[in-house]
Amino acid sequence: MTVAGDVRLEGELVVLRPRVEDDLPLFARWHGDPDVRHWLHMSEMPDQSLEVERQRWSVVRNDPTRVSFVIETLDGVPIGNIGLIGIDVAHRRAELGIAIGEKDHWGRGYGTDAMRVILRFAFDTLNLRRLELITDIDNERGIRAYEKCGFVREGVLRAKRLRYGEPLDMLIMAVLSED
Amino acid sequence: MISESILTAKNVRLRPAEESDLAQFQCWLADDELRRWLGSVNEQPSVAEEFDWYMSKRQDPDIILWSIEAADGGTLLGNVELRLSPLNRRAEVAIGIFDRQYWGKGYGTESMRLVLDYAFRELKLNRVELKAAEDNVRAIRSYEKCGFVREGLLREHRQIEGRPVDSVAMAVIRSDWEAR
Secondary structure, rough: OOOOOOOOOOOOEEEEEEEEHHHHHHHHHHHHOOHHHHHOOOOOOOOHHOOOOHHHHHHHHOOOEEEEEEEEOOOOOOEEEEEEEEOOOOOOOEEEEEEOOOOOOOOHHHHHHHHHHHHHHHHHHHHOEEEEEEOOOOOOOHHHHHHHOEEEEEEEEEEEEOOOOEOOOEEEEEEEEOO | OOOOOEEEEOEEEEEEEEEEHHHHHHHHOOHHHHHHHHHHOOOOOOHHHHHHHHHHHHHOOOEEEEEEEEOOOOOOOEEEEEEEEHOOOEEEEEEEEEOOHHOOOOOOHHHHHHHHHHHHOOOOOOOOEEEEOOOHHHHHHHHOOOEEEEEEEEEEEEEOEEEEEEEOOOOOOOHHOOOO
């Protein structure tokens, strides 16, 4: 997580600030909410205790191929997280991950704004060329927001993950710096 | 981890990768064209880097690595690995026939079939996936022979020699394998 450092990125509705250790209880609460968890790639994990979050954080914080931000409203309320995974400088690409953990903030444009901010960061600051993501095939609200930000459907990955023990198809989407 | 299972077909044998294979791997990786197709190795690794690569595979519980050798005589040909995602019962596969004298002769195809059978039969996975450079025609043909289905075209997914190249996303899912 070397790149994020003390970076603060400002959008029209949100501010992105680096994720810190003190955010762990917040993440545990978000990831423990069944409605949030439903859409998470790691929804099959048995337990979202603080201890599990701490373990995951110890991996994430030391991984140089990741940056991880907390999304805050302009008045400083944390509502979710966004980050880049698998930053590959040689191939100039990364994967985007986002979740709005506060359900009452869903569908109000916060995620779209956060994505626009991180797209600028990825393309202008990190000089990447391709940003990709995978999402559940039935995540209509998410897909609509991704398309608003310029993501294009590239394929359907069959049985890509399990949800409640059942295989689920996922959509792969990407946006290029030239798009 | 290093696989303890030995898988055998007519022309190839997959066996645990050993430290004594590394010098040969490292030497082969001087080949620009080989590295170009592998996609993951930008420069020839040093002996020390190759050793680190091996140790990292050995220590990772979600990786299974085999060396590929000719069934007849045991000549080392390359390697193949599964990168497991146990939570979602899938794996990514990466294969390389490093010795170019053995390219285009079916050794990779036969090795891949062994790995797929192992993944679906022994590991009970739902999905095995890979990404290939779109212009790696020989590899893609081999993957299709093994039952891989094209699922998408990933635009400018890699940068090769300074130019953007698309990748093909391919996978075999359990129902494909069962219908083979």
